[in-house]
Amino acid sequence: MASLAGKVAVVTGASSGIGWAVARELAAHGWRVGLVARREEPLRRLATEIAAKGGAAVPAAADVADRGQVEAAVAAVRQALGPIDLMVANAGVGKATRLDPVNVADVEVQFRVNVLGVVYAFAAVQGEMLARRSGHLVAVSSIAGFRGLPGESAYCASKAAVNVYLDGLRAQLHGTGVRVTTICPGFVKTPMTADNTFHMPGLMTPEYAARKIVTAIRRGKKVYAFPWTLAALTKFSRWLPDRLVQRVMGAYDTDTDQPPAP
Template identity: 50%
Template structure:
């Protein structure tokens, strides 16, 4: 498949899906803007990108800070040229204990996952609108379709991404700018390494990212995968709430067994 974009900005490019996406797109000859907070890891991904035949520009920033993202986007444009595609992939999770609700951690989740996406999109949009072309891609999650015990904040942040993208997609009709929402199930990355429960239909990151690249290439409006988990989620959405609550309540107890409080990337969102 020929990938339709040349300059791609990826947020959350220092690990997991973002790092793998950068390397796969480099093999297709793309020039890549790589954003995240951990500079050392970004440098390593940039080396892999260059070794794979691509060109990389790294920009350290916190996606939750609109000014930092705008500055990073300008730096990428200056180094690589106008951005054809933004993949808003940066994200975090928080495996908290049952009944331990936390306002600061929830704010951090929403700031990173949801506002991190809008910050990246809005920074690139003016140039895309002027060029009358572009592609905005959000890496949301199948978790964003229903409420999940102990992951309510994560699921809500992903639902917000999905709904915001739907509105933008319709609003941007006729401007030459496409919007894609990607909703993966479980993928083996540092984000899911913390999970102590069974992850049904878990995908390896290389295979999962190949599917993501194909979906972007086809400019899919919404791409939910793997299909097996998507069908289970659809079944769940049509299940009476009393039954859904009972099933997920049991699942929540299983998830709780032996669970310790952990944060993806080892960063405590409340620090």
């Protein structure tokens, strides 16, 4: 496993849930961490907690859907902590996709944050990584990217876009010293899933998910989907008739703004 101590990571979506836990886990392994999200107060709180344990963390508030803000936040982290070795593009939103009227504004937000947010975060560090011939680009996608789920078309499509974007990048960056890892979690207990009323098979704590994610990063995995049983079932469900998918997964089409992730 790669040694991590002393290196610099940026985690987007670090103010909550998986990103918060991944930033803590990285800091526990000796990484110095840049913390990015829109809400500054929880970022400051996390930075203080990491510093109290002897680590180093810098809050840098930004909307990941705004390229200028992402560039500025990454520049602030670079100035405070040094060149970026690892980018974890984790920030994401999930909203149900409605039929009539179609909530196009929600679809747009999911593509801006979930897809362009990853593109902008990577773009902010790709140049320096290529120049140093070293670095690691990681995106937190989802098992939901493996197939379109009823009521979740836009969320699933945004995650499928992330998966394929990273597939292409990984091949293009082969031999450059820059690695690419796609993380596809199943259900994790975070504010994003807090309002889900249906059974979430294999529901994990953010801390457990963060340990798995950081281990996958250290091992330099290409694609890491977990739990593997849910990943396999979701992939298999692509071959099921729509009628059955609607019956089994139609319950995922809740009438809330929270996504029935993964």
